[in-house]
Amino acid sequence: MPVQRTFFGLAIPGSRRMPPRRILFVLSLIGTFAVFGLLITIPSKISGSVVPATPEESPAKKSGFRIPKPKFHKPKLSNFRLPSVYNPFRPAAHAPPSGANSTSGDDSWLPDWKWLHPFSSSITLDESRAVLPPLRKRPPIYTFYDTGLKRDAVTLAAEHKLLLIWRRAWWAKGFRPVILGHPEAMKNPLYQTLQTRQLNKKLEEDVARWLSWGHMGTGIFTDYLVLPMGPYDDPLLTYLRRGKYPKLTRYDGLGNAVFSGENTAIEGALRMALDSTTLNTSSSFLEVVPKSTFEVDGHHDSLAYYDPVTIAKKYKVIGEKMAKEETKAEGFALLPQLINSHLHNTFQNTFSGGIAVLKPNPEHTTALVEPALQVATLLAQCPDSPIPASCPPNRSCKPCVSSLAISTPEIFRNASSIYTIGTVPHPYTFVSLTKSKDNIDVAFIRRKTKRDPWILGATDELLEKDVGGEPRLIKFKEAIASEWGRFHSLWLTPEKDLPESLGWHFGFALPMKEVLQPTSTSSVPGSPTKTSSTKSADSNAPAAGELNKERERLKNARGAVRSKFRHQLVIKEAVEAWNLADTEAWRFASAFRAQCEKELELWEEEERKYAGGETD
Structure with missing residues (x-):
């Protein structure tokens, strides 16, 4: 039945034949754009004139009188230029070409010195491609x-x-x-x-x-x-x-x-x-x-x-064995373990303030940061050594007598004595865990979730609370990929398994086989025997039953993010559009780790054919 329109309680004649308000709104919007387009296309000069074309044809000119030229009011729109970046009708632009070795799995990146730009897509013209700093030339x-x-x-x-x-x-x-x-x-x-x-x-x-x-x-x-x-x-x-x-x-x-x-x-x-x-x-x-x-x-x-003179002087247990011909090989075999423990101990002395495992939402994200906590435990515990209380030959040190403190702060702190391990989730994964919801739809995202909750929480101390996502992304990217950030932090994504080559990031061997992978849904089998020696564990860890639910939910979220089904892709894209800053942070962190792994993989492949270039 047609709707009767009223005005101050009085019926408007003919209103029953009026189209719905939505159609009126669309028509008015089209009319506005039409008028605006007409105005910006007005020529800068009016070509017509009432003055005769030539002096010979003008009788007033022959009589000595000058007829004033008519003045027209022209709107000053000729100098107005709509910026091309905002022009929806601008010509298409080619995306920057992909460089060699700039993809790994689902990650792709563009090495460019403009990597601190908040949003990579404005440079790459590709929503799925991150801008990373060019690889440093290794001498x-x-x-x-x-x-x-x-x-x-x-x-x-x-x-x-x-x-x-x-x-x-x-x-x-x-x-x-x-x-x-x-x-x-x-x-x-x-x-x-x-x-x-x-x-x-x-x-x-x-x-x-x-x-x-x-x-x-x-x-x-x-x-x-x-x-x-x-x-x-x-x-x-x-x-x-x-x-x-x-x-x-x-x-x-x-x-x-x-x-x-x-x-x-x-x-x-x-x-x-x-x-x-x-x-x-x-x-x-x-x-x-x-x-x-x-x-x-x-x-x-x-x-x-570690020359023979230094070994005999400072590490007598090994030096005495190396001095005898029958035990020389046995003593030499202890040297790799001693050196690796000294490298590990140097790391611990450098970061004496402890290891911080970033956990912006502590209530429902224990499974999310679980692998990072495992890595932190391996870094914090005392390394195995044939001479436990020894120091490197070049410097005095504080021997490892107990493990470093491990904390789970909600915010990232820029402290030189603290090593940070961050886990950057995809927005879909973060929403699924923090809202304890397996099935997510577009309506739920728009009505029940806030925009960019992860990066707003993680960078709360670095910037004021009313600062938007763009400045926070710049600070975040500096924390990951700057010269200072590379040495003071490690950034992971829960949608991928931990890389087995983390020892190359730290410079010493880690028992990576003991590290829990994110795909696990069981309790923590195979945890290091020294886990209980950590000074400070995750104080917000839930009960075993709730933790298993988080692990199962994390497993489902990983599958949803990787899914290629159309329905799931629509939901994933909607979540990414609603959380632009969180999506950019996740994509940047994932691509940066992939770039590091790719660089190491290519170098190992090149060196493997030479003597001594074998990997572990």
Whole structure:
């Protein structure tokens, strides 16, 4: 039945034939756009004129009188230009081309220096593609390993572990470790000169090390028993990461173990050594080359050298075994475990304030942060060591007698003595857990949930409460991908399993097989035996029954986020549109971790074909 319209209680004639209000609203909107479009298309000048076209045709001109030109009022719209970014009718633009190795699974990214822009889609023109900082150029660091020497099985296994520890530790500090051998030395043009000299085996090996380094060129050269034992931002490590070495440098007190220099300086030192008349009677490369060839640096507190003299002096349990021929291999086999424990202990001393597992909504997100808590437990506990109370040879330390404190703050704190492990969920996952709801629809999202609850909660202390999502995204991205953030934090996403290569992020081995994966719905089997020793656990952990429900809900949410069914995709896209800042944070964190894993994977694939490049 038609609706009778009224005005102050009086019936409006003909109102029964009027269309519904929604149609009137649409028609008025169309009319408004039509008028607006007409106004912006008015030409800047009116071409018509009542003045005769030429002076000869004007009788007034012949009589000496001037007829004034008519003045028309023209609206000043000719200078108005609608910004192209807001123009719905603007021409389409090509998206930036995808670079090599910029995808991994469902993650894709664009390396660009504009990575701190709040929303990646404004640069990539692709809603599913994140903008990440370009990969840092890792300066090469070289070591020499002679595969031709005969070794017993125990010593060979220990050396391979030491090479792995050396590679992993230097990779975590921002370098690109490369293991060299005689094949690289033989590629050096000066190798033929070496063949003409009759040198003892030890000196020939020493010169071969330099020849292999000279073949590769500019970089750092170390013994594989030299490890970086210091914070990421240590002055020496920061200088070496720049990749510029104006002078050939050796480091006082480290003997023949560490050098840095440019290609021309390395070649010059090699030529002087091979041309020296005292080469045959010398015991080492440094004895032949003039002392003025090197600049000596005495500041190397971040470098630990486990040479036989240091081992015999500071680690007598191992040194005594290595001193005896029948137990030498057994003592050498203990060295990898000792070095790994020192790397772990250095991490704990650097972050003496403890480990913070970020948990913005503490009531229903225990299953969400459970893997992060497991990683934190492994980082906080005392590492296994043949000499538990020992310290690295380069610095004094606080031996690990009890585990670091683990906290679960609701907000991210920018503290240099605290290591942060953050879990960034997809908005769908976060809503499902915090609202304890398995089936989510569009109406529920719009009516029952707030926008961007995760990032608003996580960054509550960094910015004022009334600040929107864009400034918070900038701060969040800095916390993840800046030079400071890379060293002080680890960011995960619950929709993926924990990567097995987290040891390469920290620089030392973690028993990753004991870490709970997010897909588990059981209790915590296989938890580390030292879990109970943590000083501060999650105080908001629910009862076992509720925790199992959270795990099951998390498992379902992971499946929903990965689903390709049309209905589920519509709901997922609606959740993402309602939570733009949370979606950008999740996409950025996921792509950044994928980029790190991709970089490591490609490097390992390249190095695997060379001797000593095996992975764990």
